[in-house]
Amino acid sequence: DTAVSQTPKYLVTQMGNDKSIKCEQNLGHDTMYWYKQDSKKFLKIMFSYNNKELIINETVPNRFSPKSPDKAHLNLHINSLELGDSAVYFCASSQGILGTGEGGYTFGSGTRLTVV
Amino acid sequence: AQSVTQLGSHVSVSEGALVLLRCNYSSSVPPYLFWYVQYPNQGLQLLLKYTTGATLVKGINGFEAEFKKSETSFHLTKPSAHMSDAAEYFCAVSDAGTASKLTFGTGTRLQVTL
Secondary structure, eight states: OOSEEEEOSEEEEOTTOOEEEEEEEOSOOSEEEEEEEOTTOOEEEEEEEETTEEEEEOSOOTTEEEEEEETTEEEEEEOSOOGGGOEEEEEEEESSSSOOSTTOSEEOOOEEEEEO | OOEEEOSOSEEEEETTSOEEEOOEEEOSSOEEEEEEEEOTTSOEEEEEEEOSSOSEEEOGGGOEEEEETTTTEEEEEESSOOGGGOEEEEEEEEETTTOOSOEEOOOEEEEEEO
């Protein structure tokens, strides 16, 4: 049973399109995150949600809009996609914001977004 | 603000040799420290973490790391490398007070040769 699952795994789309990535966790965690990994494998936080409330928005363009319908889900919608949005997007979750639980921050397997 | 420096973007060791991956952090508050491993085309898997208590932390797959406050370091070691250890390793830090996010280093690719 996958702990943090993301769909789709791969996404190829044209510039200007709008797309969504979905994330679900079955760990009972109350905090979820989106991270972006660029082509040099650098990982950077985008958003953090605790109990469905946004607690971190790390200077991400407002073309990116996260939505957390409940504690188990955090989706990412991207409007007007640009070439520079090409990256791997990782969803993660934790129990509490400190990541001190047994699994720390648990990551999904990523969504590779390619904008052409 | 926090930051993480991983010395050596690429480390190569022979199978059976000691693995040492270096991580230094900068934090104005007590840190929580993490090591993650990423195999090709996969997500990140937690190897180990330091939050409080014993400064020598043992993780999965025979890895361990020691938190040294005086040196602001959290180096990752394994006594004997296996071919299956070849992967990208990331050190990360969070703020023990407010956390809410991980700040990652730039990663170290570990190559294991016969």
